[in-house]
Amino acid sequence: MRNALKLALMSFSMLGAANAWAQVPALANCTRSANLLACVDGEGNAYSVNTVGSTIYLRGFEAIGKRYWAQTNSRYGQLTFFTGIASDGEAWVGYNRRVGWTTINRFSSSGGSSAKFTCSRIAGC
Incomplete structure:
Protein backbone atom coordinates (compact mmCIF):
# COMPACT_ATOMS: atom_id res chain seq x y z
CA MET A 1 0.00 0.00 0.00
CA ARG A 2 2.75 2.42 0.92
CA ASN A 3 4.33 2.27 -2.58
CA ALA A 4 1.02 2.67 -4.40
CA LEU A 5 -0.03 5.59 -2.22
CA LYS A 6 3.39 7.22 -2.46
CA LEU A 7 3.24 6.83 -6.27
CA ALA A 8 -0.21 8.43 -6.31
CA LEU A 9 0.90 11.29 -4.07
CA MET A 10 4.04 11.89 -6.10
CA SER A 11 2.03 11.77 -9.32
CA PHE A 12 -0.42 14.27 -7.86
CA SER A 13 2.49 16.53 -6.85
CA MET A 14 4.10 16.22 -10.28
CA LEU A 15 0.79 16.99 -11.98
CA GLY A 16 0.61 20.30 -10.17
CA ALA A 17 4.28 21.04 -10.85
CA ALA A 18 4.30 20.13 -14.54
CA ASN A 19 1.01 21.00 -16.17
CA ALA A 20 2.21 19.92 -19.61
CA TRP A 21 3.21 16.43 -18.47
CA ALA A 22 1.98 14.19 -21.28
CA GLN A 23 4.49 11.36 -21.36
CA VAL A 24 7.41 10.33 -19.19
CA LEU A 37 -4.24 11.98 -17.12
CA ALA A 38 -3.99 8.19 -17.53
CA CYS A 39 -0.72 6.29 -17.12
CA VAL A 40 0.63 2.72 -17.22
CA ASP A 41 4.17 1.87 -16.13
CA GLY A 42 6.48 -0.96 -17.16
CA GLU A 43 5.52 -3.05 -14.11
CA GLY A 44 1.81 -3.11 -15.01
CA ASN A 45 0.66 -0.47 -12.52
CA ALA A 46 -1.98 1.86 -13.92
CA TYR A 47 -3.57 5.02 -12.63
CA SER A 48 -5.64 7.97 -13.76
CA VAL A 49 -6.05 11.49 -12.41
CA LYS A 66 -3.32 -7.26 -7.65
CA ARG A 67 -5.75 -4.70 -6.26
CA TYR A 68 -7.65 -1.67 -7.41
CA TRP A 69 -7.75 1.57 -5.46
CA ALA A 70 -9.52 4.93 -5.58
CA GLN A 71 -8.72 8.23 -3.90
CA THR A 72 -10.50 11.58 -3.75
CA ASN A 73 -8.61 14.82 -3.03
CA SER A 74 -10.30 18.07 -2.01
CA ARG A 75 -8.25 21.24 -2.33
CA TYR A 76 -8.64 24.28 -0.07
CA GLY A 77 -6.01 26.86 -1.05
CA GLN A 78 -2.57 25.39 -0.29
CA LEU A 79 -4.04 22.44 1.65
CA THR A 80 -5.38 19.23 0.07
CA PHE A 81 -7.19 16.52 2.08
CA PHE A 82 -7.54 13.01 0.65
CA THR A 83 -9.33 9.77 1.43
CA GLY A 84 -8.99 6.46 -0.35
CA ILE A 85 -9.98 2.83 -0.39
CA ALA A 86 -8.56 -0.31 -2.01
CA SER A 87 -10.32 -3.42 -3.30
CA ASP A 88 -9.00 -5.44 -0.33
CA GLY A 89 -10.80 -3.09 2.11
CA GLU A 90 -7.84 -0.99 3.22
CA ALA A 91 -8.72 2.68 3.68
CA TRP A 92 -6.51 5.73 4.18
CA VAL A 93 -6.68 9.43 4.93
CA GLY A 94 -4.16 12.24 4.79
CA TYR A 95 -3.24 15.66 3.57
CA ASN A 96 -0.74 17.53 1.40
CA ARG A 97 0.30 21.07 2.29
CA ARG A 98 2.18 23.28 -0.13
CA VAL A 99 4.73 25.65 1.38
CA GLY A 100 6.58 27.52 -1.35
CA TRP A 101 8.20 24.93 -3.62
CA THR A 102 7.84 22.18 -1.01
CA THR A 103 4.93 19.81 -0.41
CA ILE A 104 4.49 18.24 3.04
CA ASN A 105 2.59 14.93 2.82
CA ARG A 106 1.13 12.91 5.69
CA PHE A 107 -1.12 9.84 5.65
CA SER A 108 -2.28 6.90 7.72
CA SER A 109 -4.11 3.75 6.70
CA SER A 110 -6.31 1.09 8.25
CA GLY A 111 -3.55 -1.41 7.43
CA GLY A 112 -1.32 0.24 10.04
CA SER A 113 0.85 2.28 7.68
CA SER A 114 1.55 5.92 8.34
CA ALA A 115 4.14 8.30 7.03
CA LYS A 116 5.18 11.88 6.67
CA PHE A 117 7.41 12.87 3.75
CA THR A 118 8.37 16.07 2.02
CA CYS A 119 8.69 16.66 -1.73
CA SER A 120 10.51 19.56 -3.36
CA ARG A 121 10.41 20.66 -6.99
CA ILE A 122 14.21 20.84 -6.88
CA ALA A 123 15.22 17.84 -4.74
CA GLY A 124 12.24 15.52 -5.35
CA CYS A 125 10.80 13.31 -2.58
Whole structure:
Protein backbone atom coordinates (compact mmCIF):
# COMPACT_ATOMS: atom_id res chain seq x y z
CA MET A 1 0.00 0.00 0.00
CA ARG A 2 2.75 2.42 0.92
CA ASN A 3 4.33 2.27 -2.58
CA ALA A 4 1.02 2.67 -4.40
CA LEU A 5 -0.03 5.59 -2.22
CA LYS A 6 3.39 7.22 -2.46
CA LEU A 7 3.24 6.83 -6.27
CA ALA A 8 -0.21 8.43 -6.31
CA LEU A 9 0.90 11.29 -4.07
CA MET A 10 4.04 11.89 -6.10
CA SER A 11 2.03 11.77 -9.32
CA PHE A 12 -0.42 14.27 -7.86
CA SER A 13 2.49 16.53 -6.85
CA MET A 14 4.10 16.22 -10.28
CA LEU A 15 0.79 16.99 -11.98
CA GLY A 16 0.61 20.30 -10.17
CA ALA A 17 4.28 21.04 -10.85
CA ALA A 18 4.30 20.13 -14.54
CA ASN A 19 1.01 21.00 -16.17
CA ALA A 20 2.21 19.92 -19.61
CA TRP A 21 3.21 16.43 -18.47
CA ALA A 22 1.98 14.19 -21.28
CA GLN A 23 4.49 11.36 -21.36
CA VAL A 24 7.41 10.33 -19.19
CA PRO A 25 9.09 7.49 -21.15
CA ALA A 26 11.41 6.28 -18.36
CA LEU A 27 8.65 6.05 -15.74
CA ALA A 28 5.30 5.51 -17.41
CA ASN A 29 3.37 5.89 -20.64
CA CYS A 30 0.77 8.61 -20.15
CA THR A 31 -2.09 10.05 -22.15
CA ARG A 32 -3.58 13.40 -21.29
CA SER A 33 -6.73 15.31 -22.17
CA ALA A 34 -8.05 18.58 -20.72
CA ASN A 35 -9.07 17.06 -17.35
CA LEU A 36 -7.71 13.49 -17.40
CA LEU A 37 -4.24 11.98 -17.12
CA ALA A 38 -3.99 8.19 -17.53
CA CYS A 39 -0.72 6.29 -17.12
CA VAL A 40 0.63 2.72 -17.22
CA ASP A 41 4.17 1.87 -16.13
CA GLY A 42 6.48 -0.96 -17.16
CA GLU A 43 5.52 -3.05 -14.11
CA GLY A 44 1.81 -3.11 -15.01
CA ASN A 45 0.66 -0.47 -12.52
CA ALA A 46 -1.98 1.86 -13.92
CA TYR A 47 -3.57 5.02 -12.63
CA SER A 48 -5.64 7.97 -13.76
CA VAL A 49 -6.05 11.49 -12.41
CA ASN A 50 -9.27 13.36 -13.20
CA THR A 51 -9.78 17.01 -12.21
CA VAL A 52 -13.24 18.48 -11.64
CA GLY A 53 -13.04 21.99 -10.19
CA SER A 54 -11.01 21.83 -6.97
CA THR A 55 -11.59 18.07 -6.56
CA ILE A 56 -9.18 15.48 -7.94
CA TYR A 57 -10.16 11.84 -8.43
CA LEU A 58 -7.42 9.21 -8.63
CA ARG A 59 -8.07 5.60 -9.64
CA GLY A 60 -5.54 2.87 -10.12
CA PHE A 61 -4.39 -0.72 -10.21
CA GLU A 62 -1.44 -1.97 -8.16
CA ALA A 63 0.19 -4.87 -10.03
CA ILE A 64 2.13 -6.36 -7.09
CA GLY A 65 -0.89 -6.55 -4.78
CA LYS A 66 -3.32 -7.26 -7.65
CA ARG A 67 -5.75 -4.70 -6.26
CA TYR A 68 -7.65 -1.67 -7.41
CA TRP A 69 -7.75 1.57 -5.46
CA ALA A 70 -9.52 4.93 -5.58
CA GLN A 71 -8.72 8.23 -3.90
CA THR A 72 -10.50 11.58 -3.75
CA ASN A 73 -8.61 14.82 -3.03
CA SER A 74 -10.30 18.07 -2.01
CA ARG A 75 -8.25 21.24 -2.33
CA TYR A 76 -8.64 24.28 -0.07
CA GLY A 77 -6.01 26.86 -1.05
CA GLN A 78 -2.57 25.39 -0.29
CA LEU A 79 -4.04 22.44 1.65
CA THR A 80 -5.38 19.23 0.07
CA PHE A 81 -7.19 16.52 2.08
CA PHE A 82 -7.54 13.01 0.65
CA THR A 83 -9.33 9.77 1.43
CA GLY A 84 -8.99 6.46 -0.35
CA ILE A 85 -9.98 2.83 -0.39
CA ALA A 86 -8.56 -0.31 -2.01
CA SER A 87 -10.32 -3.42 -3.30
CA ASP A 88 -9.00 -5.44 -0.33
CA GLY A 89 -10.80 -3.09 2.11
CA GLU A 90 -7.84 -0.99 3.22
CA ALA A 91 -8.72 2.68 3.68
CA TRP A 92 -6.51 5.73 4.18
CA VAL A 93 -6.68 9.43 4.93
CA GLY A 94 -4.16 12.24 4.79
CA TYR A 95 -3.24 15.66 3.57
CA ASN A 96 -0.74 17.53 1.40
CA ARG A 97 0.30 21.07 2.29
CA ARG A 98 2.18 23.28 -0.13
CA VAL A 99 4.73 25.65 1.38
CA GLY A 100 6.58 27.52 -1.35
CA TRP A 101 8.20 24.93 -3.62
CA THR A 102 7.84 22.18 -1.01
CA THR A 103 4.93 19.81 -0.41
CA ILE A 104 4.49 18.24 3.04
CA ASN A 105 2.59 14.93 2.82
CA ARG A 106 1.13 12.91 5.69
CA PHE A 107 -1.12 9.84 5.65
CA SER A 108 -2.28 6.90 7.72
CA SER A 109 -4.11 3.75 6.70
CA SER A 110 -6.31 1.09 8.25
CA GLY A 111 -3.55 -1.41 7.43
CA GLY A 112 -1.32 0.24 10.04
CA SER A 113 0.85 2.28 7.68
CA SER A 114 1.55 5.92 8.34
CA ALA A 115 4.14 8.30 7.03
CA LYS A 116 5.18 11.88 6.67
CA PHE A 117 7.41 12.87 3.75
CA THR A 118 8.37 16.07 2.02
CA CYS A 119 8.69 16.66 -1.73
CA SER A 120 10.51 19.56 -3.36
CA ARG A 121 10.41 20.66 -6.99
CA ILE A 122 14.21 20.84 -6.88
CA ALA A 123 15.22 17.84 -4.74
CA GLY A 124 12.24 15.52 -5.35
CA CYS A 125 10.80 13.31 -2.58
